[in-house]
Amino acid sequence: MSLVSARDLVKTYRSEAIEVRALQGVSFAIEPRSFVAFVGPSGSGKTTLLNLIGCLDRATDGLIEVAGVDVSQLERQKAAAFRGEHIGFIFQNFNLIPVLTAFENVEYPLVMVQDWPVAQRHERVLKILKSVGMLEQKNQLPEQLSGGQKQRVAIARALVTRPKLVLADEPTANLDHETAYMIIRLMKTMRDDFGTTFIFSTHDTRIIGEAELIYTLDDGRLVQQEERRVAHV
């Protein structure tokens, strides 16, 4: 059974007299444990698609199911609860909470979203921080971390609740080539370790090759699907 499936997905933005069709009848299916990239030029609809999968936005038409739930028209409160339970997010600008340390940022979903007991959540946070190689920096604030370190913390935060799916919108856009590659490799390792499905959007040709399934979008349409086997380095 697919973890994510979309059928004839349409998203239209309207502002006064202008109507922009960001997605025009997109259909696809993504299996669990996949490592998927949506690629395409700016304005092709990558971010819109990720927002719909992540229940951050509602489709104008069509159907989208995540973990067997139709999320295309989820009401706000239910959408938030669904995201908290099933989806992790990694952002282009890292989006760590500046007043919290690396440890506390990773701990945040367990405290504020899932309400875990202290001892269990501390154990979980330390474990995941160790996995992403950020244990030593656990007490540092985001402003004291480099871009790559921030993104590692963001990955740890996205994975700490063991979600079924992690969505990453241009996760390497603000990183240098070497760091970008390290981050994408880390994401893949996490997929291998935790069995989480990763879907990321990018137009960075340097990392596209790491994806196992590549969907190419252009002008709101899915124009190509490429499945590939990537050798581990």
Add this chain to the structure above:
Amino acid sequence: MFNLAKIAVRNIRRYRRRSLLTITLIAFGVVFVLVFVAVSSSFKDLMIRQITDSYLGDLQIHRRGYVASIETLPLNLNLAPQQASNAVKVLQENPEIASFSERIKFGAMFSNFTETTNIRINGVVPENEFATCPQMSARISAGDKSVEALRKGKILVPVLLARGMGTKVGDTVVIVATNKDGSVNGKTLVVSGILESATGPGGRDGYIHIEDAMEILRLPQREISEFAISVKTRARVEVVAQALAAQLAAAAKDPRKAPFQVHTWAELSPFANIARMVDLMTVFVKAMLIAIVLISILNVMIMAVYERIREIGTIAAIGTLPGKIRSLFLVEGLFLGVAGALAGLMASLAIIFGLYLWKFTFNFGQNVGLILEPTLNPAEIAIASGMVIGVSIIASLQPAVKASRMEPIEALRHV
């Protein structure tokens, strides 16, 4: 809750200068309210104490209609002996009454054998009068300051008359009065002391023994013009007055035609209007505090939400429910209010303690050298703190609700 508090405190520290300014502003408002309340209520209490403990008592009982005609001190509106005896019984049985003093009041002529003027005479039982009006002794500026000053044959002369007529302690004077039947009688008395005026009416009030009063008025039995009453707990004056009125009415043959009227000091003294003005000003000062807290917290929280739109988008995206987002901002506003209230409370206590040690003196009417010793009622601290905390939450509500209603996708796009 601990984590909400932790994030709130960190965010308050994050915008240190702005938070400090807000806390200072709230603290300033709290200081203003608490110091004003302490000083004004101390002034009010001091003046009320001066009035009630000097001559008025906390409550008074008269025959119905007496107070309306009090300027003429009508003898025909005295309580008859049986009525007075009923009132004494009720007063003795009421556990909330500390003491009471029965008085025969009448207008008379005061003569020092060379000059004559009018005087208002209070015939009293010395021990009862001194117990009910404990400031009596302090008001005697010259002569005997004890109950002995009101033994039979003695008179306490008001300072206004003593000065005007050159009367001194030890002088013999004559009191002449017309009794209820219209006949005139007089009695020579020795001046035992000079009585300073208390605030309000009473500038021409002299005091003699009640039996001397009965002799001058040729009363075969003790009629009473008024009972001055001191209650054990001043805060319960109104309650005691109502209870007494009910008990006195019940003691009458026909409760609907009960001859008694019970008045509190506030109904008898013009200072009650000043006290009400003070209370009104306190309300305005508290309203000002509400405005300060409301505007400063609202302003700072609106800024906080505006500056953290992307953060709100992030936490909403990762699944934080709108209620939790709302709580985050409410707690932050609440903490700003609590910090301001605490800082203001500390500063207020220091200022009030300083004023208390300073022993600030002031004059009010005939009273000179009154010492103001401001004290703060814990209830006022609770009210001011509660107001600040309550208003902080109310002021944070709108920005908090706005934050919780943000669409995560739009918040994440915010630059």
